[in-house]
Amino acid sequence: MPHHKHNFAETVELYAKRISSNDIDALSGLYDVTSQRLLRFAVSLTGNQHDGEDAVQSALTKVATNPNRLNQVDQAWPYLLRMTRNEALNIIRKRKRLSFAPNLSDITTLGSSNRLADQESNQVIWNVLISLPARQSEVVVLKIWEEMTFSEIAGVLEISTATVASRYRYAMDKLFQQLSPQQKTGEIDVTP
Amino acid sequence: MSLHDFDNDFDADDHGIELLIRSIQNDVTPKKSLRANLIDGVKQSWSDLEAERKLSGFAITLTLMLLFNSKVVSITEHWGESLKRQSSQQIHELTIEFAEGGFEAAAWSIHDGFDLFRKKQVASFSILDAKSAVRSDFNRPPLAAD
Numbered sequence: 362m363p364h365h366k367h368n369f370a371e372t373v374e375l376y377a378k379r380i381s382s383n384d385i386d387a388l389s390g391l392y393d394v395t396s397q398r399l400l401r402f403a404v405s406l407t408g409n410q411h412d413g414e415d416a417v418q419s420a421l422t423k424v425a426t427n428p429n430r431l432n433q434v435d436q437a438w439p440y441l442l443r444m445t446r447n448e449a450l451n452i453i454r455k456r457k458r459l460s461f462a463p464n465l466s467d468i469t470t471l472g473s474s475n476r477l478a479d480q481e482s483n484q485v486i487w488n489v490l491i492s493l494p495a496r497q498s499e500v501v502v503l504k505i506w507e508e509m510t511f512s513e514i515a516g517v518l519e520i521s522t523a524t525v526a527s528r529y530r531y532a533m534d535k536l537f538q539q540l541s542p543q544q545k546t547g548e549i550d551v552t553p
Numbered sequence: 554m555s556l557h558d559f560d561n562d563f564d565a566d567d568h569g570i571e572l573l574i575r576s577i578q579n580d581v582t583p584k585k586s587l588r589a590n591l592i593d594g595v596k597q598s599w600s601d602l603e604a605e606r607k608l609s610g611f612a613i614t615l616t617l618m619l620l621f622n623s624k625v626v627s628i629t630e631h632w633g634e635s636l637k638r639q640s641s642q643q644i645h646e647l648t649i650e651f652a653e654g655g656f657e658a659a660a661w662s663i664h665d666g667f668d669l670f671r672k673k674q675v676a677s678f679s680i681l682d683a684k685s686a687v688r689s690d691f692n693r694p695p696l697a698a699d
Contacts, residue, residue, distance in 0.1 A: 383599055389592055396588070401581045414587050425595040483577045490574065505571050506578045536570045 369394070373438040377431035380424065388425055395438075396421075398507065399445045405502045406449040408491040412456070416448035439517045442507070446499065446517070453495065489539045497532035500525055 372394055379387030396417060404413035423444060424431050434440040490498055503514045511529070515522040 385592070385596055385599065388595055389588075392588055392591060396583045397579075397581070400583050401578060404581050410581060410584075413581070414583060417583065418587060418591050421591055422594065425591075426598060483580055486573050486577050487580070490577070501574060505574045533567050533570055536574070537566050540570060540573055541566070 370436065370438045373431075373441065374436075377437040381429045381432035383428055388421075391424070392421060395441060399441065401506060402442060402499070402502050403445050403449045405490060405498045406446065406495045407452055407456075412452045413449065416445055416452055419448040419451075420444040436516070439513065442503070442517050443519070450495070485543055486540065489536060492539075493532055493535060497528050497535070500528045501532045501536070504529055 373391065376387045376391040376394070380391060399417045399420065400410075400413050403416040404410055407413045407416060420441065424441070431437045431440065490501065493501070499518065500514055503509045503517060504511070509517070511522045511525045514525045518525065
């Protein structure tokens with residue numbers, strides 16, 4: 362496990378321990394270190410920021426209403442990811458019932474770069490990523506953004522390592538098929 | 554090929570896609586209102602819980618006081634009977650029984666309270682005994698003069 366990843370997981374564990382004694386500062390701290398990572402994971406599932414934020418808020422509210430919850434589990438960070446995922450999937454299920462379509466345009470911070478070309482490129486990549494089935498996009502996000510191994514991802518998603526590897530392979534093939542032509546035609550600009 | 558190899562043996566295509574996906578990982582950041590909503594909401598919730606806890610504590614104390622009071626009444630009645638019979642051993646047993654019987658935290662202070670009360674009673678008995686003895690002496694026929 363990379364050192365920074367190990368430190369991050371330890372930081373979450375420490376906050377979890379402090380939260381178990383109703384330390385509001387610890388909850389703020391947990392929010393500050395995890396919210397962006399939880400949100401991008403949730404957005405990759407819900408396809409829009411609003412629902413992603415709802416998922417993160419619901420998960421963290423559950424942590425707050427049961428302060429011992431995170432402290433009692435073996436690994437707080439994977440558990441928090443799983444909680445957020447469950448909330449995101451609940452939102453997707455409700456949305457399906459109400460026939461809402463995901464709307465990526467509400468990602469207000471999309472394209473943190475000032476370059477318009479970058480923003481357009483990122484929009485294309487986001488569109489392709491959220492067009493994947495959630496079971497594939499979540500594996501990609503955990504693997505690439507959270508730098509988890511297949512075994513760790515299997516722990517978060519509660520599926521076998523072989524299934525994780527298989528989903529990742531399918532996802533990467535689809536991403537390659539859709540992003541590679543656009544990269545070649547210059548629609549995606551990845552120059553630093 | 555093992556899973557471990559699979560995990561680490563991505564080809565160049567995969568690497569290119571990885572770079573693209575990585576390039577958007579910081580695009581999404583939570584709106585500032587999310588933090589405020591969550592933390593303020595939780596502060597309120599924890600404050601409510603604390604208030605509820607205090608209220609529960611008060612309710613428990615009140616209930617204990619009422620229970621205690623009824624026990625005191627019944628024990629005092631017993632005690633009164635025992636006192637009439639001047640059975641200090643029975644008083645002692647009653648006190649211990651009550652102390653061990655329940656109310657956990659309050660038990661020993663209750664016991665101490667009763668114990669102190671019992672001692673005072675014993676002391677007053679002694680005084681009564683002494684007075685009684687004096688009275689006996691007083692009532693005793695005067696000794697014959699030498």
